[in-house]
Amino acid sequence: MLQQVTATRYVTPLREGGxxxxxxxxxDLGTYVVKFRGAGQGSAALVSEIVVGELGRRLGVRVPDLVLISLDAEIGKREPDQEVQELLLASVGVNLGMDxxxxxxxxxxxxxxxxxxxxxRIFWLDALTGNVDRTWANPNMLIWHRKLWAIDHGAALVFQHSWPAVSAWAARRYDLSKHVLGGLVAGIGHGPLKALDAELADAITPELIDxxxxxxxxxxxxxxxxxxEDAEAASLRERYADYLLARRASDRAWWPESAA
Structure with missing residues (x-):
């Protein structure tokens, strides 16, 4: 279960984020980058952040710790910027914070x-989850203490916006050429890429997804x-599991051809 904390002060917006x-x-005396449930992308972005971020953590990708952060209306009412105030008031309740x-x-x-x-590893995670937002226009990676950290996975899991056929999602190709790390990945030899693909695919088990x-x-x-309208959380989790497991079980044509 993710740690649960309560917001005590809104510090500043990060306007480079859509x-x-x-x-x-x-x-808890922590400082977090918070994505709000009232933003235009809605809760789908928060679901993606948790699912992709926590999958990445288990696959050896550095991701800032995630918390559930409760927001009270009083914090929103104290905000002088009208745009931010409207967002905070639309987000009263539980939101998602990143360390x-x-x-x-x-x-x-x-x-x-x-x-x-x-x-x-980051590329494999992005390809598995269909993250379309790790390009040079928006790299969504940080260097901290000379280590690479992956952030901002809200644009992944695009299937959740329209729920195409599971088989169509599983076969969807991923464009290596536009990925920030594409050059580095393309330079890895056939053997290491194939071995890494096998390692990460084996790690994506039904138990891990659950x-x-x-x-x-x-x-x-x-x-x-x-x-x-009549959906239950359990059935929705099953849908996510079906899509992710189908993607993992496919021939993974989305992985670089040099590893095929």
Missing amino acids: SLPGIVEAD FLPGSIGYDGIHWQPPAEEAA EVLALVPDEFLLRLNSAP
Whole structure:
């Protein structure tokens, strides 16, 4: 279960994010980057953050710790910026926070590059989950203490917006050419790529998927715009599991051809 904390102060918005995340202090004395349930992407982005982030953590990808953070209306009412105030008031209740990494810098691929295997693990995670938002327009990676951290997975799991046929999702190709780490991954030899694919695919078991999906609060699932009105959280978790396991069990044509 994810740790639960309560917001005590809204510090500042991060306006480079399309969903207007913000830096928030909490009652555990922690500082978090919070994605709000009232943002335009709705709770689907929060579900993606949890599912993809926690899958990544279990696959050896560095991801900031996640918490569930409760937001009181009084914090929103004290905010002078009207746009931010409206967002906070629309997000009263449980939201999702990511541990703030002080002093981190955005990855630019120029001044420092990660080990190739670390890059390949992130790429494999993105390809599995259909993350369309790890390009040079928006790398969504940080360097902190000379380590690479993957952030912002809200654009992954695009199937949850329209629920295409499971088989269609499983066969969907992933464009390596646009990925921030594509050059590093493409330079890895056939043998290491094939071995890494086998290792990570073996790790994606039904038990692991269930463990990760259990971390998603019921209310995030039930607030999905694409969820049927009579849907239950348990049935929605089963749908996510079906899609992810089908993707893992496919021939993985989305993995670089050099590893096929």
